Amino acid sequence: xxxxxxxxxxxxxxxxSAHKRELPWRNNKNPYSIWLSEIILQQTRIxxxxxxxxxxxxxxxxxxxxxxxxxxxxMQLWQGLGYYSRARNLHAAAKMVVEEYKGxxxxxxxDLRKLPGVGPxxxxxxxxxxxxxxxxxxxxxxYRLLSRYFDIDTPIDSSAGIREFFDLAxxxxxxxxxxxxxxxxxxxGSLVCKPSNPICIDCPLNAGCLALKxxxxxxxxxxxxxxxxxxxxxxxxxxxxxxxxxxxxKRGDKDIWAGLYEFPIIEFQSAEEWLGFxxxxxxxxxxxxxxxxxxxxxxxVKHILSHQHLHVLFARxxxxxxxxxxxxxxxxxxxxxxxxxxRVITRYFEQS
DNA sequence: AATTCGGGGGG
DNA sequence: CCCCCAGAATT
Numbered sequence: 001x002x003x004x005x006x007x008x009x010x011x012x013x014x015x016x017s018a019h020k021r022e023l024p025w026r027n028n029k030n031p032y033s034i035w036l037s038e039i040i041l042q043q044t045r046i047x048x049x050x051x052x053x054x055x056x057x058x059x060x061x062x063x064x065x066x067x068x069x070x071x072x073x074x075m076q077l078w079q080g081l082g083y084y085s086r087a088r089n090l091h092a093a094a095k096m097v098v099e100e101y102k103g104x105x106x107x108x109x110x111d112l113r114k115l116p117g118v119g120p121x122x123x124x125x126x127x128x129x130x131x132x133x134x135x136x137x138x139x140x141x142x143y144r145l146l147s148r149y150f151d152i153d154t155p156i157d158s159s160a161g162i163r164e165f166f167d168l169a170x171x172x173x174x175x176x177x178x179x180x181x182x183x184x185x186x187x188x189g190s191l192v193c194k195p196s197n198p199i200c201i202d203c204p205l206n207a208g209c210l211a212l213k214x215x216x217x218x219x220x221x222x223x224x225x226x227x228x229x230x231x232x233x234x235x236x237x238x239x240x241x242x243x244x245x246x247x248x249x250k251r252g253d254k255d256i257w258a259g260l261y262e263f264p265i266i267e268f269q270s271a272e273e274w275l276g277f278x279x280x281x282x283x284x285x286x287x288x289x290x291x292x293x294x295x296x297x298x299x300x301v302k303h304i305l306s307h308q309h310l311h312v313l314f315a316r317x318x319x320x321x322x323x324x325x326x327x328x329x330x331x332x333x334x335x336x337x338x339x340x341x342x343r344v345i346t347r348y349f350e351q352s
Numbered sequence: 353a354a355t356t357c358g359g360g361g362g363g
Numbered sequence: 364c365c366c367c368c369a370g371a372a373t374t
Contacts, residue, residue: 041369048360048368082358085372119371139369159353186369195367196363225366227355256357305358343359355374363365 008149009172009181011204016184019191021046024053026183031105031130032063038122039090043083046190052081064103066094075259075340084340088259089117107131120166129179136169137182138162141189146172147221148193151210156221227307233274235283235313236345237264239290240333241321247290247328248339256305261339264290264328274311275300292319298352303344314348 020026023046025037036056040049055077060066066074071091078087093115097105105126106112112123124135136142143156146168154161173181192199200212211217239247248261266282268274277283278294287293298314321330331339 038369043358043368043370045361045368080359082360083370085357086370089371117371121370125369137369140367141369144367157354183369190369223366258357303359307356307358353374355372357370357372360368362367 005174006172009174012184015204021187029130031126034126034130038125039086039117063094063097067098079340080343084259092116109135128182134173134178136173138165138169141186142169143221145189145193148211149209151214151216153222155224157224229309231309233268233311235266235277238316239292239319239321245321245330245332247321248331249328257342261341290319292317312344
């Protein structure tokens with residue numbers, strides 16, 4: 001059916017059979033574990049996601065376990081991994097698989113695509129690896145590998161580029177073992193055709209690599225990019241009462257850290273206002289609300305996100321948590337470990 | 353078509 | 364300091 005296998009595809013598959021990495025989700029073709037690994041690995045290195053995968057498989061061996069879990073439990077296990085909408089979508093998708101597909105994963109690209117958090121990449125990965133369907137994945141590795149081998153200068157973050165690389169990958173993918181081909185592309189991109197210092201000298205594709213021939217390796221792939229970063233100035237009030245309890249609140253959907261818990265927070269509009277917080281009305285008002293007084297102030301902390309640079313102060317205040325404040329939950333400090341909290345907060349406690 | 357969503361690692 | 368990472372959803 002598919003005419004001749006492109007030399008590129010033949011070499012990639014051959015390389016993979018000799019060099020594929022042993023990874024826990026490659027032990028079987030269970031769509032649940034494939035799906036879980038793919039969600040965790042979105043924009044995430046394998047070394048960073050691996051321990052999370054193992055935690056989740058242990059806590060939730062099947063999609064039924066995951067669907068039955070409390071959202072706070074899912075968020076707590078996801079704590080520290082970032083892009084927290086993945087965790088909420090993961091949970092929602094598990095419920096959908098249980099309720100709409102009776103606990104059996106959908107086995108077509110289109111139905112997989114309907115699951116929250118499953119986009120073109122993830123639907124291709126699951127359908128090819130678990131169900132042997134011919135859908136090519138196009139992730140960062142594939143963009144880099146194809147843009148170099150074929151020396152393509154179309155920006156990968158343009159709609160023309162997305163289309164071009166999608167079409168190319170779907171021409172190259174064989175009818176047999178499409179899942180192996182997809183994983184081969186990614187392993188090869190991460191181990192050989194690396195972003196910096198690719199191993200061209202020993203690369204089995206070097207004879208046909210056009211970017212190597214044209215000396216454009218270092219400038220492939222082309223990206224328009226440019227992310228502008230916003231600075232934000234924050235103060236957390238860590239209230240502590242005479243029974244060692246505190247107040248936390250679950251963050252809403254419209255901002256960073258959706259679904260995570262945090263202490264009462266005050267945001268300032270400038271560095272000056274932030275550093276002089278003690279004379280601001282919003283700070284004084286908050287002290288009144290929590291019937292609190294300042295006990296200890298942390299050093300300023302800088303916390304870097306992709307699109308925001310956060311400047312954070314932690315104020316330990318002694319106050320009253322019993323007269324319940326709207327939207328806040330009263331917790332003992334030892335119970336905070338059960339909640340997912342932003343890394344900047346957990347790190348503060350680790351270091352103090 | 354652009355922006356926004358984390359956190360860590362490498363050069 | 365920059366870029367990148369098994370991308371997706373929203374605006």
